[in-house]
Amino acid sequence: xxxxxxxxxxxxxxxxxxxxxxxxxxxxxxxxxxxxxxxxxxxxxxxxxxxxxxxxxxxxxxxxxxxxxxxxxxxxxxxxxxxxxxxxxxxxxxxxxxxxxxxxxxxxxxxxxxxxxxxxxxxxxxxxxxxxxxxxxxxxxxxxxxxxxxxxxxxxxxxxxxxxxxxxxxxxxxxxxxxxxxxxxxxxxxxxxxxxxxxxxxxxxxxxxxxxxxxxxxxxxxxxxxxxxxxxxxxxxxxxxxxxxxxxxxxxxxxxxxxxxxxxxxxxxxxxxxxxxxxxxxxxxxxxxxxxxxxxxxxxxxxxxxxxxxxxxxxxxxxxxxxxxxxxxxxxxxxxxxxxxxxxxxxxxxxxxxxxxxxxxxxxxxxxxxxxxxxxxxxxxxxxxxxxxxxxxxxxxxxxxxxxxxxxxxxxxxxxxxxxxxxxxxxxxxxxxxxxxxxxxxxxxxxxxxxxxxxxxxxxxxxxxxxxxxxxxxxxxxxxxxxxxxxxxxxxxxxxxxxxxxxxxxxxxxxxxxxxxxxxxxxxxxxxxxxxxxxxxxxxxxxxxxxxxxxxxxxxxxxxxxxxxxxxxxxxxxxxxxxxxxxxxxxxxxxxxxxxxxxxxxxxxxxxxxxxxxxxxxxxxxxxxxxxxxxxxxxxx
Amino acid sequence: xxxxxxxxxxxxxxxxxxxxxxxxxxxxxxxxxxxxxxxxxxxxxxxxxxxxxxxxxxxxxxxxxxxxxxxxxxxxxxxxxxxxxxxxxxxxxxxxxxxxxxxxxxxxxxxxxxxxxxxxxxxxxxxxxxxxxxxxxxxxxxxxxxxxxxxxxxxxxxxxxxxxxxxxxxxxxxxxxxxxxxxxxxxxxxxxxxxxxxxxxxxxxxxxxxxxxxxxxxxxxxxxxxxxxxxxxxxxxxxxxxxxxxxxxxxxxxxxxxx
Numbered sequence: 001x002x003x004x005x006x007x008x009x010x011x012x013x014x015x016x017x018x019x020x021x022x023x024x025x026x027x028x029x030x031x032x033x034x035x036x037x038x039x040x041x042x043x044x045x046x047x048x049x050x051x052x053x054x055x056x057x058x059x060x061x062x063x064x065x066x067x068x069x070x071x072x073x074x075x076x077x078x079x080x081x082x083x084x085x086x087x088x089x090x091x092x093x094x095x096x097x098x099x100x101x102x103x104x105x106x107x108x109x110x111x112x113x114x115x116x117x118x119x120x121x122x123x124x125x126x127x128x129x130x131x132x133x134x135x136x137x138x139x140x141x142x143x144x145x146x147x148x149x150x151x152x153x154x155x156x157x158x159x160x161x162x163x164x165x166x167x168x169x170x171x172x173x174x175x176x177x178x179x180x181x182x183x184x185x186x187x188x189x190x191x192x193x194x195x196x197x198x199x200x201x202x203x204x205x206x207x208x209x210x211x212x213x214x215x216x217x218x219x220x221x222x223x224x225x226x227x228x229x230x231x232x233x234x235x236x237x238x239x240x241x242x243x244x245x246x247x248x249x250x251x252x253x254x255x256x257x258x259x260x261x262x263x264x265x266x267x268x269x270x271x272x273x274x275x276x277x278x279x280x281x282x283x284x285x286x287x288x289x290x291x292x293x294x295x296x297x298x299x300x301x302x303x304x305x306x307x308x309x310x311x312x313x314x315x316x317x318x319x320x321x322x323x324x325x326x327x328x329x330x331x332x333x334x335x336x337x338x339x340x341x342x343x344x345x346x347x348x349x350x351x352x353x354x355x356x357x358x359x360x361x362x363x364x365x366x367x368x369x370x371x372x373x374x375x376x377x378x379x380x381x382x383x384x385x386x387x388x389x390x391x392x393x394x395x396x397x398x399x400x401x402x403x404x405x406x407x408x409x410x411x412x413x414x415x416x417x418x419x420x421x422x423x424x425x426x427x428x429x430x431x432x433x434x435x436x437x438x439x440x441x442x443x444x445x446x447x448x449x450x451x452x453x454x455x456x457x458x459x460x461x462x463x464x465x466x467x468x469x470x471x472x473x474x475x476x477x478x479x480x481x482x483x484x485x486x487x488x489x490x491x492x493x494x495x496x497x498x499x500x501x502x503x504x505x506x507x508x509x510x511x512x513x514x515x516x517x518x519x520x521x522x523x524x525x526x527x528x529x530x531x532x533x534x535x536x537x538x539x540x541x542x543x544x545x546x547x548x549x550x551x552x553x554x555x556x557x558x559x560x561x562x563x564x565x566x567x568x569x570x571x572x573x574x575x576x577x578x579x580x581x582x583x584x585x586x587x588x589x590x591x592x593x594x595x596x597x598x599x600x601x602x603x604x605x606x607x608x609x610x611x612x613x614x615x616x617x618x619x620x621x622x623x624x625x626x627x628x629x630x631x632x633x634x635x636x637x
Numbered sequence: 638x639x640x641x642x643x644x645x646x647x648x649x650x651x652x653x654x655x656x657x658x659x660x661x662x663x664x665x666x667x668x669x670x671x672x673x674x675x676x677x678x679x680x681x682x683x684x685x686x687x688x689x690x691x692x693x694x695x696x697x698x699x700x701x702x703x704x705x706x707x708x709x710x711x712x713x714x715x716x717x718x719x720x721x722x723x724x725x726x727x728x729x730x731x732x733x734x735x736x737x738x739x740x741x742x743x744x745x746x747x748x749x750x751x752x753x754x755x756x757x758x759x760x761x762x763x764x765x766x767x768x769x770x771x772x773x774x775x776x777x778x779x780x781x782x783x784x785x786x787x788x789x790x791x792x793x794x795x796x797x798x799x800x801x802x803x804x805x806x807x808x809x810x811x812x813x814x815x816x817x818x819x820x821x822x823x824x825x826x827x828x829x830x831x832x833x834x835x836x837x838x839x840x841x842x843x844x845x846x847x848x849x850x851x852x853x854x855x856x857x858x859x860x861x862x863x864x865x866x867x868x869x870x871x872x873x874x875x876x877x878x879x880x881x882x883x884x885x886x887x888x889x890x891x892x893x894x895x896x
Binding site: 061070071072073074075076088089090184185186187189191214216218220223225227229231239240241242243244245247292294298305306307308309310311314 | 691692694695696698702705713769797812813814815817844846856858860862875876877880887
């Protein structure tokens with residue numbers, strides 16, 4: 001027995017089982033039930049929370065049940081779908097407006113787009129019923145999460161209520177994103193990050209993968225209101241506020257649709273065809289205004305159209321002003337990326353488990369992937385080389401055996417910068433005692449480095465030291481290994497960003513490492529001097545897409561590791577592929593009309609993507625990308 | 638399993654309770670200060686609704702920023718009789734009858750692209766003024782007053798709060814709350830500017846909530862239910878949001894317009 005001071009000795013049995021009330025604790029409980037503030041605020045705290053000195057949570061409001069949106073607001077948009085070109089009331093910036101105008105609804109006939117889910121803000125506004133339920137821990141009945149399930153696209157949103165942090169910037173995105181909530185008074189306030197690119201409106205009004213949302217749930221009897229505030233530095237000039245209503249429905253509405261499967265909708269369409277409209281050629285761009293007899297600026301004026309003053313502006317607006325909004329503003333300097341830097345930039349190597357025994361290492365300039373097992377680590381790319389010692393230290397913690405293989409997806413310096421150190425840190429037991437040992441007594445005392453032959457050639461051209469050179473090379477389409485209980489394949493992606501690129505596929509783990517064929521941070525670095533081409537890049541991206549499988553409604557499934565940027569799925573590759581195709585088509589159209597490179601640059605053919613990928617300085621600018629596309633297309637003629 | 642910190646907190650809580658209990662008993666014995674009158678609605682407000690607010694017209698844009706065509710009732714659960722009235726809308730007739738404010742009545746005014754100026758007229762009355770149509774709404778917390786019969790009718794207001802976690806009269810009242818307003822006795826008007834009608838017998842119930850965004854913006858959200866069996870098959874629900882302004886910038890009083 002030990003003293004608990006105020007109430008004397010503690011019953012050890014009760015200490016072991018805190019739910020068991022002793023006489024003294026019964027007295028205590030009786031005192032507490034007299035209704036003191038202290039108890040009402042502290043009683044909802046679990047022992048764990050107290051131990052963590054967590055603040056007392058506000059009382060939860062019951063949001064559970066089945067909820068039906070009455071659809072009295074924006075009924076056309078949410079039902080049949082709004083007109084193309086109707087972006088009125090959306091604070092779209094120029095990039096957002098042009099992205100929307102370029103959008104052709106036929107894009108959803110593309111196989112990978114057919115099952116696009118809704119991002120959370122649109123999900124909350126979509127037609128279809130909702131089911132909300134709570135998840136509580138079994139021991140203390142503490143609220144762990146609130147689940148919101150929407151019938152349309154079977155959108156399952158999880159709002160964590162247990163104070164967990166949001167994932168890091170390099171973590172995967174999903175259509176619903178990652179949500180955490182807390183009650184502020186009678187309002188549930190939810191913050192959502194890590195959403196995929198999707199729609200704010202179903203007519204192509206875009207929301208980028210950089211968007212975040214704060215939304216609010218407040219219940220008045222059987223009336224639930226949800227207010228969404230979307231902040232999107234890529235496509236919006238100010239936060240977009242919308243509110244949604246639902247009434248309580250006592251019936252379980254069950255599912256409405258079913259898990260989407262894609263299929264062939266248009267046969268014989270070329271793989272590099274993405275439905276879109278060239279700038280200024282959207283045939284329905286002014287349909288909204290013409291049908292409803294509105295000035296042509298009405299649906300295209302961005303944040304201005306949100307405020308009452310816009311009524312006066314509409315009265316004096318000219319057609320010319322409206323038509324000018326259908327194209328990029330001439331003479332304007334290219335915008336630059338507003339995306340969050342997905343790199344930690346803290347001098348540390350961070351580990352993100354991907355699946356099974358495959359891990360992502362982040363921090364040294366580019367993404368490094370490690371597969372572990374008792375055969376020895378299989379490493380894909382070696383980073384920029386600034387933090388290689390920490391990379392090796394991290395791999396050694398993850399892997400029970402030394403590094404056996406290092407594969408390079410390309411020759412770029414920030415993918416191969418750590419090659420030499422990894423080479424020396426590794427060991428390839430398969431060579432020890434083989435005939436290689438007869439020729440070279442040190443055989444097997446280092447890692448074996450693998451790449452496509454052209455990558456080795458490029459590195460030799462750069463006078464790369466021999467211990468940083470891949471020596472185990474392949475010449476044609478595929479290299480394969482069964483290693484650490486997984487089938488690993490390397491596929492050559494010729495003439496993509498270079499002519500030495502390869503992707504690495506972990507078949508059992510269902511992970512694809514793309515190298516610089518795909519990035520979430522910048523336009524593809526198409527290196528014409530090393531055999532790169534825009535057409536090869538599109539083919540390579542399509543090759544990745546041909547190997548991916550989504551888990552549900554275009555979410556999850558095959559994990560894709562870009563050369564730079566956050567861990568992705570096929571949807572990110574898809575949007576990237578669309579971007580490359582669309583920019584190529586614009587440049588190709590201008591070439592066909594006799595445009596010079598300067599004219600193409602002046603036309604701002606990337607204007608709708610620059611706030612996501614663009615740079616005006618540094619090693620790979622928007623102009624360099626456009627020039628690479630231009631010259632690649634000219635060379636192919 | 639042991640929860641030493643938890644146990645410590647329980648001890649502390651119990652100690653506080655005992656002290657509080659002794660203190661309460663002492664007050665009772667000695668007479669203490671008499672309980673004062675309940676706070677006024679102004680003093681009891683769980684949030685401050687006052688100030689200038691601007692409508693963010695991000696929904697039903699076409700119906701709010703422009704006048705939709707006659708008979709366009711998309712989204713409204715209109716009844717057959719209501720549909721007939723909507724199709725008979727004639728703004729010239731309204732003007733001739735001096736009823737150009739029909740779309741500015743309580744059933745529609747909060748939906749207009751307007752600014753609001755909200756003040757306490759007195760401790761029991763919240764006043765909402767609009768610059769669009771120059772309307773004034775009086776939300777009375779001390780019961781219905783007035784005969785109504787005008788565009789804004791008679792509005793009865795209440796602060797709606799959650800009950801304490803341990804039941805009424807016990808424990809702390811959870812923070813936060815909403816403003817509930819029920820309006821009746823108004824003149825018949827329009828839900829939308831293109832003549833979608835509500836009758837003088839409609840009941841308009843509104844909930845006002847204030848929400849703070851991490852970027853510093855304050856939002857006022859008004860969830861509205863219009864019940865009007867004469868013109869609607871089911872209640873008509875909208876929620877309208879306003880952003881707080883620092884000052885009266887943009888305040889631009891304009892007369893009602895039937896068009």
